[in-house]
Amino acid sequence: MSHVAAPPPLPAxxxxxxxxxxxEPTASRRGWITVVLSALAVLLVxxxxxxxxxxxxxxxxxxxxxxxxLNGIAAEDGAATLAATSPGEVRGAxxxxxxxxxxxxxxxxxxTDVGSIGLEYEIEGLELSSEAVGTxxxxxxxTAGTLRISTEDGxxxxxxxxETFFGAIAYSGAYSGGGDAVVYDSEDEYGWYAYxxxxxxxxxxxxxxxxxxxxxxxxxxxxxxxxxxESTSFDIDLAxxxxxxxxxxxxxxxxEGNPIASPGVDTTFVVVRQDGDWYxxxxxxxxxxxxxxxxxxEPDFAALDAAVRAASSGDRTVGxxxxxxxxxxxxxxxxxxVTALLDALPIDLVGGLYPFAEVLQELYDDGGVNLAVTELxxxxxxxxxxxxxxxxxxxxxxxxxxxxxxxxxxxxxCITSQGVEECLPAELVEAxxxxxxxxxxVAVEGGYQVDPVATVYDNLTTALAAVPDAxxxxxxxxxxxxxxxxxxxxEHTVTPDAAGNVLxxxxxxxxxxxxxxxxxxxxxxxxxxxxxxxxFPDWSAAVYGTWEPERxxxxxxxxxxxxxxxxxxxxxxxxxxxxxxxxxNVDDASALPLVADGEEVALQHGTYGLAAYADAxxxxxxxxxxxxxxxxxxxEDAGCLDVVVVAAPGVTVDFEAYADFEDDxxxxxxxxxxxxxxxxxxxxxxxxIAGAGDEGWLDVELSTGSxxxxxxxxxxxxxxxxxxxxxxxxxxxxxxxxxxxxxxxxGDANAEYGDxxxxxxxxxxxxxxxxxxxxxxxSGGEVGLTIV
Numbered sequence: 001m002s003h004v005a006a007p008p009p010l011p012a013x014x015x016x017x018x019x020x021x022x023x024e025p026t027a028s029r030r031g032w033i034t035v036v037l038s039a040l041a042v043l044l045v046x047x048x049x050x051x052x053x054x055x056x057x058x059x060x061x062x063x064x065x066x067x068x069x070l071n072g073i074a075a076e077d078g079a080a081t082l083a084a085t086s087p088g089e090v091r092g093a094x095x096x097x098x099x100x101x102x103x104x105x106x107x108x109x110x111x112t113d114v115g116s117i118g119l120e121y122e123i124e125g126l127e128l129s130s131e132a133v134g135t136x137x138x139x140x141x142x143t144a145g146t147l148r149i150s151t152e153d154g155x156x157x158x159x160x161x162x163e164t165f166f167g168a169i170a171y172s173g174a175y176s177g178g179g180d181a182v183v184y185d186s187e188d189e190y191g192w193y194a195y196x197x198x199x200x201x202x203x204x205x206x207x208x209x210x211x212x213x214x215x216x217x218x219x220x221x222x223x224x225x226x227x228x229x230e231s232t233s234f235d236i237d238l239a240x241x242x243x244x245x246x247x248x249x250x251x252x253x254x255x256e257g258n259p260i261a262s263p264g265v266d267t268t269f270v271v272v273r274q275d276g277d278w279y280x281x282x283x284x285x286x287x288x289x290x291x292x293x294x295x296x297x298e299p300d301f302a303a304l305d306a307a308v309r310a311a312s313s314g315d316r317t318v319g320x321x322x323x324x325x326x327x328x329x330x331x332x333x334x335x336x337x338v339t340a341l342l343d344a345l346p347i348d349l350v351g352g353l354y355p356f357a358e359v360l361q362e363l364y365d366d367g368g369v370n371l372a373v374t375e376l377x378x379x380x381x382x383x384x385x386x387x388x389x390x391x392x393x394x395x396x397x398x399x400x401x402x403x404x405x406x407x408x409x410x411x412x413x414c415i416t417s418q419g420v421e422e423c424l425p426a427e428l429v430e431a432x433x434x435x436x437x438x439x440x441x442v443a444v445e446g447g448y449q450v451d452p453v454a455t456v457y458d459n460l461t462t463a464l465a466a467v468p469d470a471x472x473x474x475x476x477x478x479x480x481x482x483x484x485x486x487x488x489x490x491e492h493t494v495t496p497d498a499a500g501n502v503l504x505x506x507x508x509x510x511x512x513x514x515x516x517x518x519x520x521x522x523x524x525x526x527x528x529x530x531x532x533x534x535x536f537p538d539w540s541a542a543v544y545g546t547w548e549p550e551r552x553x554x555x556x557x558x559x560x561x562x563x564x565x566x567x568x569x570x571x572x573x574x575x576x577x578x579x580x581x582x583x584x585n586v587d588d589a590s591a592l593p594l595v596a597d598g599e600e601v602a603l604q605h606g607t608y609g610l611a612a613y614a615d616a617x618x619x620x621x622x623x624x625x626x627x628x629x630x631x632x633x634x635x636e637d638a639g640c641l642d643v644v645v646v647a648a649p650g651v652t653v654d655f656e657a658y659a660d661f662e663d664d665x666x667x668x669x670x671x672x673x674x675x676x677x678x679x680x681x682x683x684x685x686x687x688x689i690a691g692a693g694d695e696g697w698l699d700v701e702l703s704t705g706s707x708x709x710x711x712x713x714x715x716x717x718x719x720x721x722x723x724x725x726x727x728x729x730x731x732x733x734x735x736x737x738x739x740x741x742x743x744x745x746x747g748d749a750n751a752e753y754g755d756x757x758x759x760x761x762x763x764x765x766x767x768x769x770x771x772x773x774x775x776x777x778x779s780g781g782e783v784g785l786t787i788v
Contacts, residue, residue: 375395
């Protein structure tokens with residue numbers, strides 16, 4: 001495989017229809033619904049978790065509940081958000097918030113500081129429509145409204161939100177509706193477009209960075225959002241926010257591999273009534289979206305009314321004791337009946353899910369999981385008031401998974417699944433105080449039921465109370481809250497904190513270069529540079545020795561240009577608790593030796609060296625680096641100065657402007673080479689992979705660097721093979737050989753660390769499928785083989 005590295009301006013696109021996904025394109029939407037729901041759950045629940053501050057008393061109407069919920073998130077007001085959220089869905093949040101407030105106060109931080117990137121939010125022109133779909137449930141849809149996102153300090157928003165963010169917005173528009181998406185950055189504008197291919201704006205065409213293949217997205221209405229370079233805010237249409245989120249994580253195709261427009265997705269919330277007040281149900285909202293996306297059965301809202309009446313009369317699956325409640329929940333989960341499972345959970349938690357039980361049942365059945373409880377041992381660990389805690393000492397489930405025998409065993413802090421045992425690491429237990437599964441059980445009408453959400457919050461509270469300060473500093477931001485060690489030029493011995501962080505403070509002036517080196521033999525995970533007063537590191541810094549393939553005989557070295565005079569911060573991440581030697585230097589950039597392509601960089605600082613490369617490029621990205629142990633700073637502006645850092649003698653510069661870099665690519669190179677859609681129209685052979693399961697899959701291990709499988713063809717035709725790479729760090733090559741060992745076809749699609757495919761027209765006979773690791777790698781993970 002030809003490994004050519006170029007700095008991509010945007011994240012990689014999801015695979016195009018026709019790519020080797022492990023199965024032929026199909027009209028079924030099930031495959032990506034799980035991804036959408038996971039992402040959307042984070043999107044919805046995240047707003048609640050960012051700034052938890054206490055419960056309220058609900059809202060007087062469905063519309064008011066949604067308005068309070070959205071305004072609470074925009075204002076980062078956890079009290080308002082929780083007041084509008086179904087209480088059972090956030091039970092335990094108050095104790096967690098109080099524990100977090102206590103821990104953060106020691107660092108002068110507040111809950112609202114967590115995850116903050118200097119933006120503020122405001123909702124304008126909000127309009128809602130409500131539909132009563134049951135006695136205690138309504139759907140509320142956002143029909144108009146704008147979420148304005150602005151920088152808190154009035155700085156240009158392009159300095160906070162990068163091309164990657166705008167690219168995500170453009171891509172989501174393209175996937176959900178079709179058309180081209182482009183993100184661009186010209187001299188006086190910064191923003192994104194999503195448009196149909198025939199309406200490509202002429203003034204954007206010359207500055208486009210990435211676009212979506214027009215062959216597989218269709219029907220996008222003209223739309224654009226262009227920001228001036230100095231814009232401090234931009235707007236998002238709330239009526240389309242869920243539709244955009246769906247587009248960002250999914251697309252679909254029919255049996256022919258042609259694009260299918262995603263179902264129309266409104267920003268609709270499911271709102272439920274409890275004790276006379278109305279609350280947003282996050283679980284119900286996500287389930288409602290799943291039903292829309294899967295084009296599943298109509299929700300049965302009468303089921304919620306019936307469940308509420310049953311709960312009021314105590315006619316639900318409740319345990320007489322906390323331990324019995326655990327047994328009933330496990331039995332309900334093992335029954336394979338979604339409604340039985342819901343009946344064993346608190347109504348104020350799962351009430352919003354009852355109308356969607358049928359579609360949830362379909363999703364569950366698609367998973368092919370059928371496990372029954374064969375052993376259960378628990379211990380009541382007590383509690384206070386209506387809340388108790390039960391430890392699960394041992395749990396054994398046996399049955400089938402995907403049509404094959406399956407088992408699951410929990411024994412203390414260890415889990416064995418399908419014969420593979422995993423235990424909680426001792427370091428995690430020590431740092432969090434969590435040494436097994438402890439469930440939170442709450443008192444309900446007639447007895448007790450397990451509350452999974454409260455269980456999560458209670459375990460988070462336990463962990464938060466136990467976690468060492470160093471990990472909280474790491475979470476909040478070492479540059480802002482870490483303990484600084486002032487150092488000058490020279491060699492120093494420093495001791496990292498419990499999280500492995502070292503924060504050096506180095507005085508330097510504008511126009512200088514700060515460099516730090518750690519001797520060979522120390523496992524350095526990161527070297528980051530921060531300008532005075534900056535919360536985020538300098539991404540243009542040159543760093544060598546922190547990636548796994550780079551570690552070894554050479555020092556880890558980092559260097560950064562100083563853009564603002566004062567105390568520069570350098571963060572090192574090394575093994576915790578072990579003193580390490582560091583070398584610090586401050587050089588005038590103008591005094592660095594100037595090097596050209598092919599020239600060596602001298603080691604003027606003993607174990608490492610610095611140099612400068614002044615490139616006369618006119619515009620755009622630069623691509624290149626060094627030939628050996630070293631790195632370059634990232635430099636985009638015309639005539640800017642690149643700093644070269646090397647960690648071994650004899651290292652030379654190998655630098656090219658991006659335009660030249662593209663010209664030098666092989667003629668047959670593409671970042672991803674996809675199987676042509678016409679392949680799916682070929683006459684197929686009757687063929688089978690030896691050892692493949694009922695669904696046609698065979699997983700092979702690359703622990704020795706390669707693996708083979710036998711392919712038997714019983715009737716002539718085309719065979720389309722896919723190799724699905726489960727190892728994110730492995731680069732694989734797929735080869736098909738005949739009975740004599742001769743190569744028929746090789747799948748090496750230039751997709752670094754991705755999947756591979758290979759197609760061949762075969763006669764009846766026996767063949768060998770071979771999967772190998774690219775390059776010098778000797779060990780890898782699992783690869784799934786299948787015939788498309």
